[in-house]
Amino acid sequence: MTETSTGGRFGAALREILADDTAFDRHREANLRPETVEALGAKIRESGVKFIYYMLPTLGSRTVAKVVPAELYERMLKKGIAFHRTALTDLQTSREGELIGGGVDAHEFWGLPDPETFQVLPWDTEVGRIFCTAYDPPHLGAAGGRLVALDTRALFKASMAGFTERTGLELRSGLEPEMTWTGPGIEVISKDDQSPAYQVENLEKMRPVFKKVIGYGQALDFTMIQGDYEDDGQIELNWEYDRSDRTAERMTTYRQICKQVARELGLQASFMAKPYNGKMGNGCHHNLSLWRVGDGDAVNVIEDGRVELHATETARHAMGGMLLHTPGSMLVMASTVNSYKRFWDAGQFAPSGADWGLDTRGVAIRISANGRMEYRLPDASVNPYLSHLYLLAAIEHGLEAQIDPGEPGELSDAANGGTVPNTLGAAIEAFESDEYLMNAMPEELTRIFLQLKRDEWARYCGQITQWEFDQYWEAIP
Numbered sequence: 311m312t313e314t315s316t317g318g319r320f321g322a323a324l325r326e327i328l329a330d331d332t333a334f335d336r337h338r339e340a341n342l343r344p345e346t347v348e349a350l351g352a353k354i355r356e357s358g359v360k361f362i363y364y365m366l367p368t369l370g371s372r373t374v375a376k377v378v379p380a381e382l383y384e385r386m387l388k389k390g391i392a393f394h395r396t397a398l399t400d401l402q403t404s405r406e407g408e409l410i411g412g413g414v415d416a417h418e419f420w421g422l423p424d425p426e427t428f429q430v431l432p433w434d435t436e437v438g439r440i441f442c443t444a445y446d447p448p449h450l451g452a453a454g455g456r457l458v459a460l461d462t463r464a465l466f467k468a469s470m471a472g473f474t475e476r477t478g479l480e481l482r483s484g485l486e487p488e489m490t491w492t493g494p495g496i497e498v499i500s501k502d503d504q505s506p507a508y509q510v511e512n513l514e515k516m517r518p519v520f521k522k523v524i525g526y527g528q529a530l531d532f533t534m535i536q537g538d539y540e541d542d543g544q545i546e547l548n549w550e551y552d553r554s555d556r557t558a559e560r561m562t563t564y565r566q567i568c569k570q571v572a573r574e575l576g577l578q579a580s581f582m583a584k585p586y587n588g589k590m591g592n593g594c595h596h597n598l599s600l601w602r603v604g605d606g607d608a609v610n611v612i613e614d615g616r617v618e619l620h621a622t623e624t625a626r627h628a629m630g631g632m633l634l635h636t637p638g639s640m641l642v643m644a645s646t647v648n649s650y651k652r653f654w655d656a657g658q659f660a661p662s663g664a665d666w667g668l669d670t671r672g673v674a675i676r677i678s679a680n681g682r683m684e685y686r687l688p689d690a691s692v693n694p695y696l697s698h699l700y701l702l703a704a705i706e707h708g709l710e711a712q713i714d715p716g717e718p719g720e721l722s723d724a725a726n727g728g729t730v731p732n733t734l735g736a737a738i739e740a741f742e743s744d745e746y747l748m749n750a751m752p753e754e755l756t757r758i759f760l761q762l763k764r765d766e767w768a769r770y771c772g773q774i775t776q777w778e779f780d781q782y783w784e785a786i787p
Contacts, residue, residue, distance in 0.1 A: 631708020
């Protein structure tokens, strides 16, 4: 069997992780250690929290949860919470009436708490939250006790640990989550063809927003670093880069912060990829670096001390893998029908090809500062666990096969994965055609993700839009 047909070391390791039927028992055993129980109980008592959300992210970037009185934390550590399996697929029913992800007869999964993720919600300090990991329950016998392949958070955390074990490298990332706000008092007026970006007056209009968002972020252990105004109602607030599993988790939390701030201020906050024609879309650039970790200090292997902009050999191979698999991973990076409108609107700084360059905004991967690779294709509606998972698989393939990306602006044959899709339908085809990624990822994950995306594309293709009326209602004779 070839490396491509097996998904390489990455795919083999994931299959081993998902075959482990002792995973639930080991997690529960760790939860019930006396020191763990006591530590969580002390945090809850000291915080004054009375209710806790036990929550998980879904395939579609939503978050599902159950609320439990705080004093039942020990019971939750032992058994966790039960959800219908289709909660992880957004409880989406297909056009044919099928509940995607198993149907109404699908068995429940159990979500065991990860006690280290407990935090108090700063907008209501009587409410806390804990992330959970999804397992098939042990009572299923031979099929039980395993991680659920649709839990993208758990899947990425496990994959990241395996990647570090195999390569000695740790993936770190920082995100640039753009989003659009609308409502009274924040409207923007500007001259024709003049961008409102960076203007302090527009930041002033958004002052109530950024004060609350930054404040809540800091209360939830974000190191908030900077923010700017980019287009009509669009702001980007950034936090410090970190290990990529923590970054993905913060993105999930950041969305909840923004929705809460919008409720408090009587505004609307959207992570829709492309709300308006002629305005910039909402991207979510992933700034990536690889760090050699061991007994001493971690070292960024994307950087080697040169002053001029450059890419080290390790960075080149990582980029080679990412570029090769860009067409096949676009369904993850740009996961909605609306996502592809970003790439059709010329002149709005969204890349549309698989290439790389030095400090230029028209490429998929930009080296704008030594020590990081800015992957510019994901948009603000992305599932951050899934995007990082696919990037990690592509990076490992690039490192393992030493894929040459070519020179800036000149993609090599080795890194050419084909035409980058420009619609969701084309992305579905490219996703299925990437044999390496299809075999690297769990079959259940790709099968159900494809079912969700095919259904979304079919629903869109079956809709009659206002544009069609405008074009064709009076077109003939």
